[in-house]
Amino acid sequence: MEKLNPWDDVLARWLLFLGIVDQRKEKVYEDIFNELEAIAMEDKNLCRAFEKWEVLSGTKEEVAAYRARMKRLFDEESMIGEAEMRGEERGREKGREEGRKAGEEKGKEETAMNMWRMGLDIHIIAEATGLTKETVRKIVK
Numbered sequence: 001m002e003k004l005n006p007w008d009d010v011l012a013r014w015l016l017f018l019g020i021v022d023q024r025k026e027k028v029y030e031d032i033f034n035e036l037e038a039i040a041m042e043d044k045n046l047c048r049a050f051e052k053w054e055v056l057s058g059t060k061e062e063v064a065a066y067r068a069r070m071k072r073l074f075d076e077e078s079m080i081g082e083a084e085m086r087g088e089e090r091g092r093e094k095g096r097e098e099g100r101k102a103g104e105e106k107g108k109e110e111t112a113m114n115m116w117r118m119g120l121d122i123h124i125i126a127e128a129t130g131l132t133k134e135t136v137r138k139i140v141k
Contacts, residue, residue: 006039013039013046109139116140 004012016032040047108129115125122140126133 006035010043013043017046017049112136112139 004015006012006016013036017036019029020033020036021028036046037050040050108131112125112129112131112135115128116122116136116139120128122133122136125131126136129136131139
């Protein structure tokens with residue numbers, strides 16, 4: 001019969017990891033723990049499992065503190081994400097507003113030029129378009 005080697009076999013690692021603790025005897029098998037801990041230095045998934053196991057095997061107060069900290073971190077991430085989305089939306093709204101204003105100005109300038117071509121006086125063009133007389137003069141030149 002072939003012996004399982006946790007250094008070479010991922011399934012063996014996880015089976016040993018799940019068997020580290022004997023609940024009935026309230027015992028942790030230190031030799032298995034130490035070997036898997038060494039393997040975890042190279043296996044990121046096993047390393048994360050050890051980190052979670054250490055947290056969850058703490059006292060009720062330690063587990064509650066850990067969960068509260070994780071909740072706070074998730075809440076902060078969520079708030080940052082929402083703030084970024086609101087900022088992006090404000091940027092889009094500002095861009096739309098600037099585009100609308102630029103379009104209005106372009107329309108006024110085209111109207112002023114058409115009125116000039118029709119032979120209307122600069123004073124009348126300025127009054128009709130809402131542009132200043134100086135602006136109308138620049139447009140028609």
